[in-house]
Amino acid sequence: MQDTLTTLPLNRDWRQVIQSYIQLTKPRIILLLLITTAGSMWIAAHGQVDPKLALITLLSGAFASGAANTINCLYDRDIDTIMERTRNRPLPSGRVSPRDAMIFAGVLTVLSFGLLATFANLLSACLAMSGIVFYVLIYTHFLKRYSTQNIVIGGAAGAIPPLVGWAAVTGDLSITAWILFAIIFLWTPPHFWALAMMIREDYAIVKVPMLPVVAGNEFTSREILYYTLALIPTTLVLTYPLGVMGATYGVIALVLGLWFVKKSWELIQTPGDYFTARSVFKYSILYMMLLCAGMVVDSLPIVQQLDQTFLAFVQPFFSA
Numbered sequence: 001m002q003d004t005l006t007t008l009p010l011n012r013d014w015r016q017v018i019q020s021y022i023q024l025t026k027p028r029i030i031l032l033l034l035i036t037t038a039g040s041m042w043i044a045a046h047g048q049v050d051p052k053l054a055l056i057t058l059l060s061g062a063f064a065s066g067a068a069n070t071i072n073c074l075y076d077r078d079i080d081t082i083m084e085r086t087r088n089r090p091l092p093s094g095r096v097s098p099r100d101a102m103i104f105a106g107v108l109t110v111l112s113f114g115l116l117a118t119f120a121n122l123l124s125a126c127l128a129m130s131g132i133v134f135y136v137l138i139y140t141h142f143l144k145r146y147s148t149q150n151i152v153i154g155g156a157a158g159a160i161p162p163l164v165g166w167a168a169v170t171g172d173l174s175i176t177a178w179i180l181f182a183i184i185f186l187w188t189p190p191h192f193w194a195l196a197m198m199i200r201e202d203y204a205i206v207k208v209p210m211l212p213v214v215a216g217n218e219f220t221s222r223e224i225l226y227y228t229l230a231l232i233p234t235t236l237v238l239t240y241p242l243g244v245m246g247a248t249y250g251v252i253a254l255v256l257g258l259w260f261v262k263k264s265w266e267l268i269q270t271p272g273d274y275f276t277a278r279s280v281f282k283y284s285i286l287y288m289m290l291l292c293a294g295m296v297v298d299s300l301p302i303v304q305q306l307d308q309t310f311l312a313f314v315q316p317f318f319s320a
Contacts (some may be wrong), residue, residue, distance in 0.1 A: 020090040021104055024073055025066030032288060033161045037061050039292035040165035040180050043244060047299035049169065056119045057168040061161055063112035064128040068135040068157070070105040074098055075140050079206035085199055120168040127167055131160035145207070148214045151196075155188030176244050179237050186231050187288060190224040190264065194281035197221075197267075198274055217271035224280065225264040232257035235291065245298050246307040252294035256287050 037058060041049050073080065073091050077098070080086035090096040096104075109132060116125035139154030147153075159181045166177035196203060196210040197217055203210045212220045235257060239250035263280045270276045297303055 016095070020095040024070045024090050024096060024101060024104065025062075025108075026069040026073075029069060030062050030065045032285065033065050033158065034058050034061055035289055035292050036180070036184055037161040037165035039295045040162035040177065041169050042296050042299060043176065043180075043238075044166045044169035047296075047301075053120060053168060056115050057124065057165060060112045060115040060120075060125075060128060061164055063108040063115070064132055064164075065161070067105045067108035067112065068132045070101055070108065071132075071136045072140045074101050074105070075136070076144075079208065082206050083199075083202040085202055116164075116168065121171050123171060123173075124164050124167040127160055127164045131157050131164070134160070146209065148209050148211050150209070151189050151192045151211070155185050155192075158188050159184035176238065176242055179234065179242065182234050183231065183291075184288075186227050186234055187284065190227045190260070191281065191284040191288075193220050193224055194267070194277050194284060197271075197277040198281065217277075218268075221264070221267040221271040225261065225268060228257070228260045228264045231260065238295075245295065246304060248303050248307055249294045249298035252297070253291060256290055256294075260284070260287050 038054070041054055041057060073089060076086075077089075077091040080089050081092040086092065091098065091101060109129070112128050113125045116128055135154070135157035139150060139157055143150040143154050162180035162184060163173060163177055166180070167173060193211055197212045197220060200210070200212045200217070204213045211223065232254065235253040236250055238245040239247070239253070245253075260283065263283050267273075267276050267280050298307075
């Protein structure tokens with residue numbers, strides 16, 4: 001009986017420790033990054049992704065993103081202690097020490113590079129490392145606390161995972177890979193600015209110059225609209241002129257993009273409304289997930305056959 005009573009708290013402690021380290025990596029952000037990586041790999045492999053390579057690449061991507069996010073938490077622990085949204089994170093709450101967090105980030109970095117270099121290729125491994133360096137050094141250290149363009153320029157770090165996925169499959173970077181990079185790059189500001197509008201007061205208290213804090217919600221909402229408008233033609237480049245995606249993807253991308261614009265326009269009408277900003281933020285996540293799903297669906301053989309049948313049917317009407 002005594003052994004049972006002793007074991008239960010120990011098991012609970014270990015679960016709490018593991019949970020704290022997982023929280024350091026910001027798993028919800030990682031999931032979204034992995035979705036873009038998987039979509040990129042699927043396109044690069046024409047729907048024939050090697051399962052082992054996919055598993056290793058996604059695991060390595062999770063490790064790299066987790067390392068970058070952990071170091072970000074280390075750097076920001078002073079302001080995280082103050083902000084309502086972040087004060088219960090593992091470092092501000094004292095559940096993980098800065099030393100242990102740094103060791104954890106180092107282990108994740110080594111694992112990511114080692115796995116990609118061994119089982120994929122050196123290019124994908126170096127790209128993953130560049131993502132860590134850019135996010136930690138450029139965004140977290142130089143931009144986040146000093147520039148209103150922190151999200152715009154820093155967004156390049158979040159756009160690297162598709163490059164990693166593409167390089168893991170092909171060993172190089174084609175124009176298609178860079179278009180995928182551009183899609184994520186343009187998607188990032190609307191996503192994070194909508195969040196920043198929701199927690200504007202928190203950022204103002206710790207003097208982080210997010211665009212809503214410095215320029216106001218009205219200006220930020222207009223910027224969000226501009227970026228969502230730019231997303232539509234960028235996503236459609238994959239269909240024309242590149243031709244790597246078919247009509248099905250094109251329709252999905254267009255519908256998703258137009259709805260994103262609609263959401264952004266609603267935000268312009270009520271720039272100070274928390275719930276409208278939250279609606280844009282939540283939709284931005286759904287947008288990216290469905291866009292990547294559209295890439296996968298478009299690559300299915302049966303969908304490609306339907307695309308060809310449809311194009312053969314409508315072509316005489318345009319050539320007449």
